[in-house]
Every structure is written in structure tokens, then in C-alpha cells.
Amino acid sequence: MSILSDIGGLIAPASVAVVGASNDVTRIGGRPIAAMRAAGYRGRILPVNPNRDTVQGLPCYPSVGELPEVPQAALVAVPAGLVGEVIEELGKKGCGAATLFSAGFAETGEKGEAAQRDLVDVARRYGMRLLGPNTLGVYNVGIGYYGTFSSSLDTGFPKLGNVGIASQSGAFGAHLGALARDRELGCSALITTGNEADITVADAIGWMAQSDGTDVICTYMEAINDAPALLKALDAARSAGKPVLALKSGRSAVGARAAASHTASLTGDAVVADAVLSDHGAILVRAPDTMMDIAYVASPKVFPVRHSLGIVTVSGGAGIVASDEAERIGLPMPAMPQAAQAALKELLPYSSPANPLDCTAQALNDPSLLEAFTRRGLEDGGYGAMLCFLTFVAGSKAMSEAILTAMAPLRRAYPDRIIAFCALGDRQVLRQYEEAGILIFEDPCRAVRALDAVLRLATERNGAAAATLAVPPVALPSRIPDEAQAKALLADAGIPAAPEQAVQTADEAAAAADRFGYPVVMKVLSPDIVHKSDIGAVRLGLRNADAVRAAHAEILAAAAHHAPNARVTGVLVASQLSGGVECLMGVNRDPVFGLVAVFGLGGVFVELLNDIALRACPFDTDTARRMILSIRGAPLLQGARGAEPADIDALARMLSNLSVFAAGAGERLISIDLNPVLALPGCQGAFALDAVIELDEQEAGNDGH
């Protein structure tokens, strides 16, 4: 329930009541007042405390009701037991938003959770939005609003800039804020959402996506409490051209254990979250320093069209090290055109101007060489970004002026490219380059990684404009379908199986087999028997009608013997396909993101290597194709090892159709499992050889089990 105006009032209020205001500037009720006064907050601060006439020199009011005006927002710093009452008073007064610093709610157990629900009920009655409880609060650097008790402000205020931070964890959010400050990276706002009783990190991202002043969004999440809102917020940020850098923690067993004890909420499947979040344009990071590196590159809002890097270096070694890293992470470094190389060779005979462009230590004495090599890289190489390795030389006062004089015009001449230096030395010297729009990195490999993340954006934005898919509703049967029914249902949705027929008698079986041609495969039909081959109820390679008749009897006998209580609805006779590549695809219901499709290759690829592609349903055929080609085993489908390539088009149609079917099937669908799916060579198609659909059974329930 993200309503822009409400969140805006919370983050950029014209007036703020501080309930539980304190004279002590180290207390929760005292810190925000001190910070806002020190930062020159231009709104009105309205302390509330029944025991004081003034707080930190401001007039103080005995209660919310007695405030001389309606505060646009409130900070609540009272014991847990009093919070409900305060919200009630704020609601009556007409206050639209409250930040609840108070702890002692859902994070403490069931009783606290119930109390937290009560808070939301009260707030909803008054149309009031809540941040927290158990939140470190919010700050909005541009207007000097510090609705937070973070002690990070003891060591200074953030630098104003366009990087917004939205964090579930208060301490970690404050850490990110302090990290940005240490790096002199400008911030617009920090929003920490704490227990997320009402406002979630999705709302915070959504607000940043839509409000001026924030151009890059950094977010830290432990649990995703409102997946649809989060994806909507990510989409809004992408539409607004604002990169979202996401650190989703709780990936490991240890991490998940810690997260569970920390937030009392499930962290969900990290692999699914990765897939879905990056589908929606988020740049996934694992560490704060990576996040800040990328935010630093994105902050000037230069998003080059080309995903390519040129490196100019005064050290051959550094050029090689950086090139190694670029290749490792897939950042292209095309060579310079021959003519441009020749021109540079003429300028500096011992240079190696392919890419990396090694202009040798000579350039240290003559920055015009550096300029010439970089200009050629921009002009003739056309690289999206140029990284110049200048080490301690760029940081020396003796050289910096000449380098800056040579390079600053280049920065202005190519405003659509990124220019970065790898440089060491005095911070004050290096800051001059930054002021001229040149990025500064200490480490060449970190620079390469951060540049890559931003250079990928243009390409990925192009890929994002997929048309909205039509999702026709699917009428699921009331009970779990047997294999034949499942395949029929899927076939209607464009998910083909091999030619097959459900039969009752041995004669029907033989007739069907004659029609398909031999060999055929036969198996028992029963929604209650999942591992059919384990009990001998599957027969392969039946080569004539006699074998089919015999198999019919044996299969029914095996089923009766091993699963006497199973519902047996007949026997399935199917044409036995061979050749091609065995795959599997399916749909599972993720607790966070809902229906998620999975694709993988049969055999060791899934079982041993967990080599799968995931995506939230539904998605189109192009997307399905990208998923299929993204797995490590994809070369097997593309004709590795001398085989004819498999019908990837058919596979992609099938996978996309499966995702649309699942989305149309709705809430009752639990999972679909097509394993194996055979992708035949050439254009011969792809077929599900088995199909299991699990769903909530209506009426009848589970009595058949």
C-alpha cells in the first residue's frame, strides 16, 4: 500500500512532533532534536513531554493534543506500552505519519507481534502511515531533517548528494550512510524500516524512485515482506532510470540462521530472490564496499550506451591485471582500430596501443600523451568507459595540475562516457579530479567491477521493455489430475507431450501402440503414485502388440501389489521418443515471490551442479530462451560434442507457455513438474515425457491419500 503523499510527509515533513522529547542529547528522544537543530532543519520541531516546559531551548508541549498545530510527522520515543496511546492521539490530531523508534514489538515474540498489529489497526483508522516500530528512523539530508537517533551523526552529518539508502536494518543502514560519508559520496536520504509493521523497504524504494534528489538507490534487505510492492518499486526505479543496488542477506545457512533470530522472519530462497530481483533490474551486490563502489560510478548519471572498456595505463603490468579482471567478469575490451593504433605508435614508438593502451611511464612526464591516448580511446575505440591507471603519480601535487589541465577538457568533450582514474595519494589532490567529473579508484580490479555494473545498465534497460503478456485464466480440475489428464491440460496451453493415449484394456493398449508405431512406453495412470518406476509400473521399449498386452497386465498387477490403496485410472501408452537432449522444467510456489518457473538439463547438471535458471511466472518466449541459454550446460543444447543442436525454439515456447499456464492457474496451483522433457534435434520439437501437476484439491480434500 504505497501512497506517495503519505511517505513523503514522513520523509520530508514541514513540521515534526517529537513525543518523548528529551533534553539529554544522547537519549533517543533528544538526539533527533539536537541533530535537526545542528543541521538547520527548516521545518518546525514540536517537542512533547508532560514534564518539561522547554526541551533543548524549544517550547515543549505536555501532550500531542495540546500542540499548537497539526504536525505533518511525528517521532515516537516512548516505552512500548505507551505507543498505542500516542498513535491514537496523533491520529485524532490529524498527523499523517509516525516514526516509531520504540522497540519491544514483533522482534520480541508473539505477544509483541500482537501489540504491533494493534498499532497498525489504530493507525489505519486514522489513515496514518507508520515507520517501524523498532526503527532507527529516517534522514533527509537536503532539508536537514534528522528523524533518527543514529549515533553515526556524532561523527558528522552526511554529505548532500543523490544516493538514497533504504535499509531494513537500522544499524546496517547507518553503517552504509557512514560509509558513504567516509568516502565523500553524497546522500539524499536514509530510510530504515525496522519491523515493517506498515511501511516496507519497498515503499522506501518506491518513494526514492519517484522523488527528486535521489538518482541511485541502495537497499539492504533481510526478509522480503511484500514482494509485489517490491517488484513494483523496482520497476518504477527502472522506469525513472535510477539504478537500484540491492544487498539481500541471509543467503547462507549460517546467515539464514542469524537472520531468522534477528528479524524473526523467513529469508526465503536466495537463488529465487536473486533471479527475480535482477529480472526487475536490481544490481545484486554481496558487500557494502561493492555497493558503494557502484553507487559512486552511477551517481554522476552517466550511463554509456556501449558495454565496453578502454584502459590507458602507465604500467603494462597494471593494464594486464585490469584486463584479466575485465575478461573474468565479461566486460568486453575490444582492441583499438588499426589506424588509431598506428597513429598512437607514431606519437609514442614504444607504446602498445591495442587495448589496454600502454602509454608507458613516458606519459608521467608528459600528460599530453595521456590525453592523446585517452582521447583516441574515446573517439576511435568508442569505449563506454575509460580507465586510466596513473597510480601515485596522479596523487602527487607536483603532477596533478598538469594532468587535470590535460584531462578535464576531455571529460567535457565526452559527457556521455565514464572517465575513471586508478590513483593513489593525497585525498585533497584526488578530490580535484572528482570535482572535474573524473572518478577515482584505488584498485584497478575494483574499478573494473564497478564500471562493469554501470556499463551493463544500458544494455539491460533495452532488454527490459517486454510487452505485457496476456494470461488467459486456466480452469483447473477439482482434483489432482493423473498424468494423462495433466498432459491434456498442458497440451491445450501449448505444452506438448509425446503422442499418447490413456487406455483401460489390453486391447485398447495394443490398438493405440499400433497407431503410434513401435517402440512404445507404458505406465500406470494414478494421481497417487508418483515414483512409478520404483514399483515396476513403467515399461519401456515395447516393440510389438504382444509385449504391450503383457505389459498391461504386469503394470496393473505391480500397482495393485505395491500401492493397493492408490486410485488407478488406467494405463498410459505413449510413443517412445529417442535422441535429443533430456531437460526438465517446472513451476514451484515460492513463499516470497509466488509461482517461479525452473529450467535445467537432465542428469548431473541439476542433481550435482544445481545448474538451473529461475524466473517468476509469466514471461515471454524471448525471456525463456535467455533462461535456457543461461545455464552452464547450454552448449549441450546448442550442439556441443558433435551433436545436432536441439530444438531450443520449441523448448522456449514450451517454457514460456508453461509460465503463462501457471500464472493463469492461480492460487490453487502448488507445482508443475515436467521431467523429463525431451528436446529433439533440429526443428522436431520438444515434448514432456512425464507431467505431474500438484494442486489444492477442492471439496474432496485429501481423503484419497
Next chain:
Amino acid sequence: MSILSDIGGLIAPASVAVVGASNDVTRIGGRPIAAMRAAGYRGRILPVNPNRDTVQGLPCYPSVGELPEVPQAALVAVPAGLVGEVIEELGKKGCGAATLFSAGFAETGEKGEAAQRDLVDVARRYGMRLLGPNTLGVYNVGIGYYGTFSSSLDTGFPKLGNVGIASQSGAFGAHLGALARDRELGCSALITTGNEADITVADAIGWMAQSDGTDVICTYMEAINDAPALLKALDAARSAGKPVLALKSGRSAVGARAAASHTASLTGDAVVADAVLSDHGAILVRAPDTMMDIAYVASPKVFPVRHSLGIVTVSGGAGIVASDEAERIGLPMPAMPQAAQAALKELLPYSSPANPLDCTAQALNDPSLLEAFTRRGLEDGGYGAMLCFLTFVAGSKAMSEAILTAMAPLRRAYPDRIIAFCALGDRQVLRQYEEAGILIFEDPCRAVRALDAVLRLATERNGAAAATLAVPPVALPSRIPDEAQAKALLADAGIPAAPEQAVQTADEAAAAADRFGYPVVMKVLSPDIVHKSDIGAVRLGLRNADAVRAAHAEILAAAAHHAPNARVTGVLVASQLSGGVECLMGVNRDPVFGLVAVFGLGGVFVELLNDIALRACPFDTDTARRMILSIRGAPLLQGARGAEPADIDALARMLSNLSVFAAGAGERLISIDLNPVLALPGCQGAFALDAVIELDEQEAGNDGH
């Protein structure tokens, strides 16, 4: 040819001649003199220049011959054409070592390469060691010796410490030195080897391994010019307990192209280099910042016995993020014992003291909590390292004294463990912790990675004390053996094949098959036919004597038809094994490291996923077992997918025996290829089903082809 005393004289000379000395402190012949005087070099500086009486205030001599004493080392800063003459003079004078700054040798092409060889010839005549040419030189911080013209000294001298840097690239080595200085990491020496006409980076590492003052060695390499010396130097460093952090560049296509143009030498196979260098104890890194992070952790020489991490955190979120990273890289974070958890819960009821030990923001107000949690981690958790996430709080002047007072005694009480803080803020504040022996990291994930690298050392050192293997000499045949001969040769060395016999006639074939039992496999024997099955000269699944006789004729006919010029020495009849897991193993001659063994699984694992383990020959069975278990597909051998585990013991013996055989075979061996090798289930053994040995043929040459 590493001779300690020679190199020692070069790096720590009591007197140094500067040939080509200059008054201009920005010139190559002027910089070292200025630097040494500024740094208080205690040795004697002896400028040589025919045009001056004094240089930078020091008496100057017209020629080397006229020097008043024999200089222990010389710096040569004269044009390329004069270098030979200077070396001659130095040799005559009795100088033992010269650093050749002069460029214009091997890096410029063939002519320069010849000139460079001439320099070495002259030096050898006088028993003189050479550094360079085309080197940036050497510095030795402790004695103020700056035999270098690096402009990095313009912005300050290195801080004295125990980290040594050995780099082929001058500019990159200087960058590493400047990086260490920027981070206040103390250095002992920088040695840059340039063209490596004589002294290589291996000599530099060897010197650091054996000399006091250096405890951690950082090395940057592009090409490995003397592999045996390098491995010996790494072994010496390991014996001395000095970690070697190695950045080997030129891994990627772009990087290798750049390296080739930069050093005019082959960079070799990066995967082989990785395997061999880490076998010899090197810690491989890809980026300068990683190198410095690890050097920083290793520098205090605290190498804990346990490879485990405890995290104390004031932010639940940060604890999760760091735990995720630890799990990702395989750094164990075992949970605290229950009793210790209970004790901490009693101390701080809302804490989560499993591991990470979340002591909540409460610890920010009360550093005794921080101390208690950390102490419990060290004492009850027994972790090798403790990482405390304290963010900006540790960096605030208001808190730092209390934190230091609480934590410094702990540092002293557990001298065998590593204690690190993740902290932000004022450098001067943070330095106080470092002075108390507490490491400071900005980023929790970088901290985790650097700690892991050092925590692994104890475990890996234990593994390194392998007994020296006996390598009996192998008598290779003069000509390439056919399959049967190859298998017989290998069988003698403990590398078994399936029961098999080479036969001439159909009767002999049938008799052999009767003896083995059916089914059998048959193939043509010829050293000239490699892809036997492609021409129909392999037959599988022969189930009786008649089939064997027929196959005998067909195989010989196929060979005669498709390879009329091939030497056919008979037909091989072998028992056809089945079941088990198909593997491959072999030996190849690497241009840098010599004979290297490879192991992998059959099928997609090698062909598609490049899932292999490599190691220089020879190695023992334990090592072979570790190689086998290191591949991603190893679970297939260990009984994944419900299968019985394969005979990994037999496989390991076979692989080790193969490595010993190869080492014993010596220079004529080109490669051995056993593909497939079948590892049978249980204790049934492992057998080579095919064997190809390639070798340089003696006398006869290749006329048989």
C-alpha cells in the same frame, strides 16, 4: 642460480657506486642519490661521472676504475650502448652486483635481446649478479637504501615493516609499494626484476624467504622465467613460515595479448600456474587490494591453528552479511557451545549469541559487553579469528578509549588468535587499535576474505610436510609404444589396465577371450592409429568365440582399408568391464612447469565444464586423493544419485603412480593419456581402458608416420 650472498649484496650493500650520477634529482642518475641521502642511507654513495667533481654535494669520480674503494653494488644509469663497458669496469674493480636501470634491451626486440645476452656473458665472467636491465631497481627500507629511480618516493618514503615486494614490473611494483604506504602497511624491501637477464623474481622471493626483516612476501609475475627456482623459493618461504601472496597476470586472452606485447614472453597456461603455485604454498590473488588486505592480516605473524571465524556484531544485519560471505568462501563459522550461549543470554537477554554473536547496539553504550562476547568467542568458541563489527562507533573519539580499554587486554590474553574490527571513521582514532594489535577493516566481507586466506595457512602447512617421493627411473622404449606395450609399461608402474592380451591370430584371440570370460572388447594395435573407433577398428560387447574370430578379421580389414600405411602390431583382446564411473587421467608437458598431471570425469565434466584437477609430477597418493575430490563432479565418485561409491583409493594410487612414472620417464616423455579410466564400485579397483604414450622417438625419428 640463487646465491644468497650475491643478492644480499645487491639489496643491502654497504657501499654503492652510481654510474651516470646526476645533480638533477629528477633524473634517473640523480633520484637514487637524493633518495638515499634523504632517507639516511648508512652506506657509502660513490657517484661516477666523468664531467663532474661533485654530485649532490658528494665527491664524484670520473670512472669506476678510479673509485677509492670496491663498491659492493652499483647502480647503472647510462645509455644502453655503454652498459656493457660499465659492467666490464665494475667486474674488473671487483664489484659483485649491478642494478641496470638502462632500457633498450630484450624489451625492444631481437637485437636488444642479443645485447642483453652479452651483458650477462660479461657479468658471468666476473661472477657478478645483474638486476634488470630495464628495472626500476630496489629499495631496502630498514637501511635507507634506495637503489631505484621510482617517482613514488616524491610523495614520501615507505613505512618500515615486514612486508617484502618482489615484482617483475617496475611500475606495478612501485604501485604496490605506494599502496602499502597509503595503507600504513610497513614494508621491508621492494625488488623489481625488469627483463630478468640474470636475477629473477624467484631469486627475489628466495632472498626474502631467507633474510630477516621480511615475514610476508608479495609478488607480481607476468612470465615465469625459471620455474624450478621459483618453486624452490616458494618452498623456502613455506619452510620459513613466510606467506607468499602471488599475483600472476596474463590470465585472460586480452591480458595475455597485453602481456605478450609488454614482456615479449609467453605467460603460460594460467590454470597450470595456479595449480602449481598453490601446491607450493602460494596464496593466489587477482587484485592489488586483495594482496594488501591479506598482507595486512599476515604481517603480525599470528597464524592461528583453527580455520574458523567468530563474528561479534552490534548490527544483526552486518553479522548476516559477513556470515554469508564466510559460507560462500568456505570459512567455517561453527556455533558457540550451548552453555556459553546461555551465559551470554543471561548477560544480555535480547542477544543472539550463536555465531554471529549479536550483542546488539547495547554494546555501543557498554564496551564490557563487547569484551564479554569476544572473550567467550575466543575461549568457548575457540575461533581462530574474531571479527567485531563496530562500524562508525569504533571510529568515534567519544567511544574509542573505552573500547580500547576493554579490548586491549583480550588481545594480549589470546596472542595466538587474530582479532579484527570492522570500523569506520577517523584514521587517527583507528590507528590506536592497530597499535594495540587489533586489525581494522572498512568492509566486513573483505575482512572475511582476508582472514580466511591467513586462517587457511595453518591447515595447509600441515598438509605440506609430505615425504619426498622416490622416483625410480623409467626406461622408455625407443619408439612410441602401441596400446598393449603402453599398458604393460604402465602396469609395471602400478597403473593397471583391464585383463587383456595382445594377439596375432583369430585362434589366439578366441583363446584369450575364453580365458577372460565374456564379454570382451577388441581393438587394433598400432602406434599410428589414434582414433581407432572412428575407422571401425574397435569392437565392443563380443559375447562368444565366434564373434571374437569374426571381429578379428573385420578389425584388421578396417585398419588395412583406412590406414594402409600404419604399423599394425596385432589385435588387443580385453575383458570388457562395466559399471563404475568413467574418468580420465593423463600427463602433459607444460612449457613452464614441465610434466603436469590432470584428472577429470568423463563426459560433460571435462568437455563442457572444464572440471579438472592439475598438479606438477610427482605427487603422493594423499595428494592424488585431494585432487580427485577437488573437482566439482567428485560426488559422482562418492556415490551421488544412489550409486555405490567408486574405488577412489585405487584411483588415487593410480594417479599418484602415473605422476611418479612420468617424473621417472624424464625428458623424452611428451604426454600420457588414459581415457577412459574406469573406477569400479566398492574396492574393485580402477583400470585404464585405453592408454596412449607420446614420446620423442629415438634414432628412427618420425619416418613411420
